[in-house]
Amino acid sequence: MQVTPTHGGNTAHGVDAKRPETVPGIDGSTTRPERGSLKNLQTTLANPIHCQGIALHSGVTVDLALSPAPANTGIRFQRSDIAGSPSFPALYSHIVDTRLSTVVACEADPNLRVATIEHLMAALNACEIDNVLIAVSGPELPVLDGASDAFMFLIRCAGRNTLETPRQVIEILRNVRVEGENGAFAELRPAQRGLSLAISLSFAAQAIGNQRYAMQLDEQRFAEEVAFCRTFVNRQDIEYLQSIGLARGGSLENAVVVDGENILNPAGLKIEREFARHKLLDAIGDLYCAGHRMQAGFIGHKSGHTLNNKLLRTVFSDAANWRFIPTTSPRTLTKTLRARVAA
Numbered sequence: 001m002q003v004t005p006t007h008g009g010n011t012a013h014g015v016d017a018k019r020p021e022t023v024p025g026i027d028g029s030t031t032r033p034e035r036g037s038l039k040n041l042q043t044t045l046a047n048p049i050h051c052q053g054i055a056l057h058s059g060v061t062v063d064l065a066l067s068p069a070p071a072n073t074g075i076r077f078q079r080s081d082i083a084g085s086p087s088f089p090a091l092y093s094h095i096v097d098t099r100l101s102t103v104v105a106c107e108a109d110p111n112l113r114v115a116t117i118e119h120l121m122a123a124l125n126a127c128e129i130d131n132v133l134i135a136v137s138g139p140e141l142p143v144l145d146g147a148s149d150a151f152m153f154l155i156r157c158a159g160r161n162t163l164e165t166p167r168q169v170i171e172i173l174r175n176v177r178v179e180g181e182n183g184a185f186a187e188l189r190p191a192q193r194g195l196s197l198a199i200s201l202s203f204a205a206q207a208i209g210n211q212r213y214a215m216q217l218d219e220q221r222f223a224e225e226v227a228f229c230r231t232f233v234n235r236q237d238i239e240y241l242q243s244i245g246l247a248r249g250g251s252l253e254n255a256v257v258v259d260g261e262n263i264l265n266p267a268g269l270k271i272e273r274e275f276a277r278h279k280l281l282d283a284i285g286d287l288y289c290a291g292h293r294m295q296a297g298f299i300g301h302k303s304g305h306t307l308n309n310k311l312l313r314t315v316f317s318d319a320a321n322w323r324f325i326p327t328t329s330p331r332t333l334t335k336t337l338r339a340r341v342a343a
């Protein structure tokens with residue numbers, strides 16, 4: 001894996017390097033610590049940062065650059081290998097393919113697309129980054145560790161800046177459920193705070209079987225419980241994908257390969273229920289394509305990118321399903337910002 005995050009002209013720790021205890025938190029030294037209602041303000045990266053890595057399907061090396069962006073930009077992608085490429089939003093309505101990964105495209109030019117965005121989107125969601133420009137030199141993000149840990153490390157190295165614009169959070173107002181084949185479903189329900197998720201899955205391969213994982217999303221829990229949990233694939237499926245020219249960048253370093261009751265990775269799993277935890281990671285990324293953080297409960301059973309996207313499209317097809325939570329009042333915001341200046 002070729003990953004060397006850099007920012008400010010300096011090389012940061014390699015993602016492969018053993019992580020020191022002193023890895024900067026998301027609020028690095030360039031950023032004021034957040035206090036109280038500053039959580040209600042939008043954020044972006046404190047510094048630009050970039051890395052290189054192998055794309056999962058094409059197997060080519062791509063450059064990935066994350067840059068700070070102003071308030072209300074949202075998460076936007078840009079193809080740096082195509083001259084004059086406009087940026088386009090990572091929105092559920094711009095998702096054009098969900099079969100192997102979540103693929104976003106530019107509405108005005110569908111040839112401008114970026115695949116496998118979900119693991120980066122999950123890291124951005126968990127790290128509470130509202131605004132960022134993501135430039136990638138090919139049609140697919142680097143797979144890196146097959147999870148969100150490497151992306152999270154990049155984001156933490158870049159640091160987070162709080163902006164002076166209130167964040168808008170989506171509140172789910174009533175149960176919305178979509179169903180797929182063989183009993184699969186995905187559902188969003190009203191919740192009192194934040195985003196909680198529960199995933200269950202059922203696979204014929206005995207190495208996976210039936211698994212369930214549930215978690216309330218916060219940065220710390222994400223880092224400790226799911227960020228490092230890798231994507232997974234059946235041995236037969238990976239052989240088929242490679243026979244049609246896909247999964248060329250796949251390896252035992254960035255995916256768990258399952259063959260019946262066996263796991264083919266020599267080191268085995270990183271943690272128990274790694275499969276269910278990865279599915280939960282995927283859902284955290286896919287749900288961030290709502291365009292905002294969410295206050296809701298998510299339940300997924302045998303669900304994946306297709307149902308996750310269908311769920312968002314269904315939620316936003318009816319204005320009675322959701323609202324923006326009334327955010328910090330202008331008076332509270334002024335008070336907060338005064339306190340911040342005085343700090």
Ligand SMILES: [Zn+2]
Binds near residue numbers: 119231
């Ligand atoms: Zn995934």
